[in-house]
Amino acid sequence: MTFDPSERVRSVPPSGIRRFFELAEEMDDVISLGVGEPDFSAPWAAREAAIGALERGQTSYTANRGKRELRAAIAANARRWDLDYDPDEEVLVTAGASEAIDVACRALVDPGDTVAVAQPCYVSYRPAVTFAGGEVLDVPTRAADDFALTPAALAAAGADEADLLLYCYPNNPTGATMDRSEMAAVADFCREHDLAVLSDEIYADLTYEGDHVSIATFDGMRERTIVFNGFSKAYAMTGLRLGYALGPSEVITAMNRVHQYTMLSAPTTAQHAAIEALDGCREAVAEMREQYDRRRNFVLSRFEEMGVDCFEATGAFYVFPECPGDDAEAFAEELLAAESVAMVPGTAFGAGGEGHLRASYAAGLDELRDAMDRIERFLG
Amino acid sequence: MDDRDILELLSEDARHSTADIARLTDRSEAAVEEAIADLEDRGVIRGYTAVVDWDAVVDDDERVRAHVECNVTLDRETSYRDVARRLAGFPEVEGLRLVSGDYDFALEVERDSMREVSRFVSDKVAPLPEITQTVTHYIMETYKQSGHRFDDGDDDDRLSVTP
Numbered sequence: 001m002t003f004d005p006s007e008r009v010r011s012v013p014p015s016g017i018r019r020f021f022e023l024a025e026e027m028d029d030v031i032s033l034g035v036g037e038p039d040f041s042a043p044w045a046a047r048e049a050a051i052g053a054l055e056r057g058q059t060s061y062t063a064n065r066g067k068r069e070l071r072a073a074i075a076a077n078a079r080r081w082d083l084d085y086d087p088d089e090e091v092l093v094t095a096g097a098s099e100a101i102d103v104a105c106r107a108l109v110d111p112g113d114t115v116a117v118a119q120p121c122y123v124s125y126r127p128a129v130t131f132a133g134g135e136v137l138d139v140p141t142r143a144a145d146d147f148a149l150t151p152a153a154l155a156a157a158g159a160d161e162a163d164l165l166l167y168c169y170p171n172n173p174t175g176a177t178m179d180r181s182e183m184a185a186v187a188d189f190c191r192e193h194d195l196a197v198l199s200d201e202i203y204a205d206l207t208y209e210g211d212h213v214s215i216a217t218f219d220g221m222r223e224r225t226i227v228f229n230g231f232s233k234a235y236a237m238t239g240l241r242l243g244y245a246l247g248p249s250e251v252i253t254a255m256n257r258v259h260q261y262t263m264l265s266a267p268t269t270a271q272h273a274a275i276e277a278l279d280g281c282r283e284a285v286a287e288m289r290e291q292y293d294r295r296r297n298f299v300l301s302r303f304e305e306m307g308v309d310c311f312e313a314t315g316a317f318y319v320f321p322e323c324p325g326d327d328a329e330a331f332a333e334e335l336l337a338a339e340s341v342a343m344v345p346g347t348a349f350g351a352g353g354e355g356h357l358r359a360s361y362a363a364g365l366d367e368l369r370d371a372m373d374r375i376e377r378f379l380g
Numbered sequence: 381m382d383d384r385d386i387l388e389l390l391s392e393d394a395r396h397s398t399a400d401i402a403r404l405t406d407r408s409e410a411a412v413e414e415a416i417a418d419l420e421d422r423g424v425i426r427g428y429t430a431v432v433d434w435d436a437v438v439d440d441d442e443r444v445r446a447h448v449e450c451n452v453t454l455d456r457e458t459s460y461r462d463v464a465r466r467l468a469g470f471p472e473v474e475g476l477r478l479v480s481g482d483y484d485f486a487l488e489v490e491r492d493s494m495r496e497v498s499r500f501v502s503d504k505v506a507p508l509p510e511i512t513q514t515v516t517h518y519i520m521e522t523y524k525q526s527g528h529r530f531d532d533g534d535d536d537d538r539l540s541v542t543p
Contacts, residue, residue, distance in 0.1 A: 015543065017541060017542070017543050020541055021539065021540065021541040021542075024540040024541050025539075025540055025541075030540050032540040032541060034540060034541035034542070035538050035539070035540065035541065035542055036542040036543050037538060037542055039536060039538070041534045122543060123543040124543070172543075294385075294389075294404040294405065295404070297403055297404050297405065297406045298400065298403045298404045301402075301403035301406075302403065342540060342541055344541060348543075349543075365393075365400075365404075369400065
């Protein structure tokens with residue numbers, strides 16, 4: 001008897017980022033603009049809270065939904081974005097926002113259901129839908145719209161017939177954000193066509209122009225939206241694996257049924273860190289955000305000076321310049337070989353990413369300066 | 381325009397080029413130059429200095445730094461400011477602050493040996509008529525200064541490419 005991977009697993013190709021990762025890993029002294037996580041460590045107070053919890057021997061499971069104290073802190077924090085959720089019924093703490101999205105797909109998607117996915121997007125969305133037995137409907141966003149999701153893009157893709165819509169704003173990989181009027185138009189489309197929404201807002205705190213707007217704040221949207229967020233990005237806690245979902249009681253209950261049999265509960269140590277992160281690390285988060293904003297200005301200026309077209313990304317820690325060559329994958333490989341600078345080709349993030357490169361500015365200023373000098377030399 | 385962002389950047393790294401500060405703060409280079417000149421003229425920026433780990437300088441193992449606590453007595457003709465002026469005049473005094481608590485002035489003194497530091501304190505500081513008491517603390521090890529850690533800090537153990 002040999003193991004035979006399931007059809008579902010076989011139908012998911014290896015991550016498009018994987019091959020590029022292997023190329024970069026083989027080289028010494030790579031300056032990487034290819035990293036999708038903060039270059040900061042978690043705020044010290046949060047790390048101390050984790051250490052303290054370990055010292056006190058708090059190493060047991062928590063409630064399936066997460067510690068009550070953490071859920072209360074998450075609900076209180078969400079009010080900053082005008083989101084109002086009951087910590088007892090409407091919050092689920094998960095092992096990263098990725099788990100929350102996977103659990104939502106498994107809780108909501110039946111075989112044959114269609115999930116419209118705005119792209120380019122984070123690499124785990126398509127597999128999450130596929131593993132749940134659903135069909136992905138590609139909804140490419142356009143450079144001409146600054147990579148915002150529009151009713152026109154949804155209609156052109158046929159999303160009016162879909163069951164669910166999944167997107168991420170502020171966006172990885174483009175750095176795009178959506179303002180109130182753009183989001184209102186998407187909300188109208190969803191109501192009109194009875195679409196439920198999986199709204200990944202993991203980068204909400206990293207919005208640099210104006211305030212983050214959640215689709216769940218529009219009339220008639222709260223009952224049809226699950227909001228995903230977590231501690232990986234703004235709190236620089238990627239490796240602690242902690243995220244959460246906010247949604248109506250019945251959907252959180254359904255998700256919890258999957259979560260409790262998969263994960264039982266999110267990592268306990270990380271939950272202690274997260275309570276402190278929400279309670280005592282706002283200043284550290286604001287400081288990191290300010291650093292990112294400056295680097296964003298820096299990177300955008302340097303690309304502009306080089307004559308590389310790059311729309312003004314206003315969120316997350318990515319810019320998404322147009323590739324100066326014809327083929328972004330070839331360009332990225334040549335740049336890596338010639339100057340040891342890693343940028344990820346936009347095609348790794350799905351439809352709509354062609355002809356673009358993702359440059360992460362989650363790197364120190366010295367590294368960014370060096371990387372930009374090398375790119376400039378490469379373009380010579 | 382508020383120049384706080386320029387001050388923060390220069391406090392982090394005084395060697396940022398004007399061009400980079402312009403990029404980082406979304407200003408023109410000319411505007412940054414003008415702002416810095418103005419901050420210097422107004423005495424908001426008092427100088428530019430490097431954060432040096434002197435222990436890492438091989439032939440500098442003799443350099444000695446100390447914090448000196450000073451208590452003073454004041455009278456109708458003599459204020460803290462007057463005493464501070466006299467203390468600050470000594471080139472041996474690298475830093476001088478009036479503090480709350482058990483003593484009045486905190487001095488940072490730097491010399492080539494412990495003997496020179498103690499001689500400076502006993503010969504120059506203690507004899508001043510307003511000084512009533514001094515306590516000298518020799519610095520044995522510096523771990524962090526002006527926001528810079530002197531150990532290697534946290535390693536960047538991130539993978540080179542991640543989604």
